[in-house]
Amino acid sequence: MADRLRADAKANQDLVLAAARRAFARDGGADASLREIAKEAGVGIGTLYRRFPTREDLVWAVYSGEVDRICEEAETSAPHPRAWMETFLDFLAAKRAMADALKVVLAGDEERRLAVRARITGALGSLLDTAAAEGAIRDDVAALDVLMALGGISLIAGEPDQRAQAGRLLDLLMDGLRPCR
Amino acid sequence: MADRLRADAKANQDLVLAAARRAFARDGGADASLREIAKEAGVGIGTLYRRFPTREDLVWAVYSGEVDRICEEAETSAPHPRAWMETFLDFLAAKRAMADALKVVLAGDEERRLAVRARITGALGSLLDTAAAEGAIRDDVAALDVLMALGGISLIAGEPDQRAQAGRLLDLLMDGLRPCR
DNA sequence: TTGCTAAACGGAGCATGCTCCGTTTATGGT
């Protein structure tokens, strides 16, 4: 990329990211104040917004590493869809901000969102394919649909105290994926 | 009820409701400004908030009639769960504000929310029971779980331009409800 | 070293949600 950042810009970006990471760690990040994050980073609110135009951009910058790790897990570990889905839901429950970001990513059609989507559906798809090859689940359901189902579960029952409910919804989803008949 | 409203209070409440109905009709209501509604009703913002402490209260006051109608439909018409669910999702898609309100209702445990929840799960339960009796679907899934699944679908794929996606998720849900094996 | 300019900065400013509280008034009793 020829678009290298100016030194001061890069430094500020890092300060903001660090502050955001700290703020998000405090409470899942769903409602951390961006002004507060900017202040904590010692940067003007305008600077934060120029670098991360939307809350989702910031959330994504903070958590993309973890998402990658989860995706790799889906591609490399044994094909236990249910277990992986639980991990995924737990992740979204812990980082509530990500659940909202996911919703946007799943709806939008800008290059950026599509890439993220491709990353996740790719991993999930590979997991589903493997499981299907073993006859554990159906083979005719698109990974994107499953991902959206997971996103839906986390949106409607993603609070930490709704684990049981989320589990039941996941049961229902798994039932829908069963290769009966 | 001994708690009758003072005449002026009642009048203002009606004005607010009428204004809200108009505002919501314009755009689903998801992001109509409450200040604007108050102004349109010729009432102070404080008055609006005293009568409807949360946005959901207002949304509910505006739409409870329609929800009732849909519930009755579930109880009285032929047991076609899928058709009813589509109606329900369409309703939520048209009144985006209701989708958010539903999420809150499904999470909270205050008397009010529980009552609303009971109203809907009651109707849906009756529909599911009838269908189950005919062998059309399983009989061991709680109505609340199905309702939450529907809520999840509408949260993750509730925009009008996501109908197809929502349909696929509904397929998945129906598959999960099938009485196979 | 000295300019020049694109890039970056940062905060004022506006809209919104929601609260708080001093002021006004409907209503029932005398």
Next chain:
DNA sequence: ACCATAAACGGAGCATGCTCCGTTTAGCAA
């Protein structure tokens, strides 16, 4: 007709998201 007072009113005020724009400066070329 007159009060007393609980009830209702309404908007000032604070926090937040996000934008806009005048000011500052890093990085480069002469």
